Amino acid sequence: MTETPPAKRKCSGSDCDNDAGTLQCPTCLKLGMKESYFCSQDCFKKNWSTHKAAHKSQSSFLSNIFTPNVVSKPDPDTGTYNPFPTFPYTGALRPVYPLSERRVVPKLIPYPEYWKDGVPHSEMTFVGRTKIEILDEKKREGMRKVCRLAREVLDIAARAAVPGVTTDYIDEIVHKACVERDSYPSPLNYSNFPKSVCTSVNEVICHGIPDQRVLVDGDILNIDVTLYHGGFHGDLNETYYIGDKAKANPDAVRVVEAARESLDLAIKLVKPGGLFREYGNVIEKHAKSKKCSVIRTYCGHGINSMFHCSPSIPHYAKNKAVGAAKEGMCFTIEPMIALGTYRDKTWPDDWTSVTQDGKMTAQFEHTLLVTKDGVEVLTARLPDSPGGPIPMPSSEEKKPEVNGEATPQ
């Protein structure tokens, strides 16, 4: 807990000479107006009729409530614009619109149920949310196939992720690679997600929408790929360093490697009888040892003929998750690790999730099949997969990092 004594502040109430403690007007806080401290609720109430005028003068107030009609003017050179110009962004990243047209999947490729109306109906049934399916050998083979294809697509996307290309370009690469493999890119129109892959840059925790943002040297980029093939979904993601600047940034390396290692540690616990609630304990312990935090809002999930189903796998410690792994279950573990706060905020696009302090986050994900005596990492790296662990930049510290540890299996 924090022990910092509050600085002496004066109450904002008119005719009030009291010192203010730490009580602030919640509306002002929302609007980013920092200095509105009051000594008490009573004093605040007395001053409400005049104080609230301050909210009105803040032009962003309306836009916090209504989706803005006005958008920023398109950049005359590129034609791009920020669709939510008054949104209080938490970091430097902005959406760069317009999004490209929705990409088309050839009709010959089997579509998942949500391709048209965006609703994953079978995931919403009672069974979809509570029962954990045990896959027979035929279904396991189906999962192996789609996960292997998903790994190939992620690797292709990762090789294309270099300074100077847009995340929309990554989306195009992923989409084409899926289609070439007779696969539907699962994110496309899942709960109305507009694109074929999630691209999450820097402070974006997950669910970033590919747009016209150009990758720059020093970014970190998570690419989250899911394919639907032969009736099954295969899901994985990795975070990549964009350019040499990122690899030389000790903070970037610390958070990316902490995320990579915490996933590897959690996977070691996966075996029949292993408890779902334990994975979060080792993930949080490792994150803390690297002075990082664990995002709480998003969790791993069951995956098979449904994109997301039970079990839910929390990544934080001391959770009450029910159940143990059994042979034939398939689920993901996908820890999101942050340099600063674990608290998240969602952009008005209803998808992009960012850290509240705007600091970097990183994530890694595998689809796992529980075997008779352990686990099969269905989305395991291939010998030539791009990315992979790197050491801490030497200037920062000499301490040897525990690494070179290939993904289990």
Add this chain to the structure above:
Amino acid sequence: MTASMTIDDEEEPPLLVDVEGEGDPDSEEPPVVKVPITIVTGYLGAGKTTLLNYILKAQHGKKIAVILNEFGNSADIEKTLTVNTGGEQVQEWLEVGNGCICCSVKDQGVNAIESLMDKKGAFDYILLETTGLADPGNIAPLFWVDDGLGSTIYLDGIVTLIDAKNIIKSLDEPAQDTIPTEGHDEHEGHEGPLMTTAHLQISHADVIVLNKSDLVTQEELQAVRERVQAINGLAKIHVTQQGQVPNLEGFLLDLHAYENVESLDVAHKGHSHLDPSITTITIQVPVLEAEQLPALDEWLRSILWDSTLPSSDSTVANIQAESHEIHRLKARIPLSNGDVKIVQGVRDIFEIRDAPSGSSTSSEGKIVIIGKRLLGKSFKESLLSMIRR
């Protein structure tokens, strides 16, 4: 998005927020004021609406939100909610984000309430009125949020209203639509006493309000009380007329039923066979060594997650008996090192945690279980053989 999110021009000032602890992003738990949520269940006609209206009227100066309609049963929830501020009632919309259910841990209803409080300032209390036929065991887990999620609401407890005149009939001669189908195992060729939604509403309750007591005789009221206590020996019972109650705090509000576990006094042990479907059982547990806690945890996992009673001769015994179904579990377990552990469970979800410091110690531990098909099984022997392994 909805038209009712108007700007709060004429509104009361929101509650100030305490920003102490800000500025250190690494600090694990910035202090959050948590608002209690009480689930109110009961059949149509039991008097839920009357009681809630009474609370809204009686609690001047408190900001109480009453959430109506069913909840947690369907994914497409965009529900209204009544907020009472200083005697005036306002309708609000709960805004639910995109439908991505499975990759978010928190229930959408919880998120919707949190975001409404973000906009409008925190409430003092939230009351969730369920439909007459809601199974509270499906709803409670949604609001029993992991501490790690830092939610601004917490589950305070479940209050069930009972119509004293009609409850016995509801339990014994259920209408077809009061027999629950989701999540219960009644369709496996099992022949036995029927379990109704009334049973579920009683078995999960932390407080039971025996309403309409003026419509029955003293003897009838006593019979109802005994029947209810045979099902749920842990719940506090209050007898009322027209949903009027003298004190709300500690009676309907501020129950803290999912936090500390104190004495665990079970009412009317002798009557446990009164109801054929659901019963309350008590298990006395000796003071445990800290090293025995993993065995206790394993035992709880077995009985709660797998509905299996581990037996010392792990062969036939538990296969033959029909498996039990546990609705609520509470325990207080003193350890030989002076620590005290408490266990809270609802359906298959449970948690072992430290008792608050300064709470009383005792020479014996106790586990109380409420559920179906508990009788005639040796829970105590099963537990003892597990921890003495």
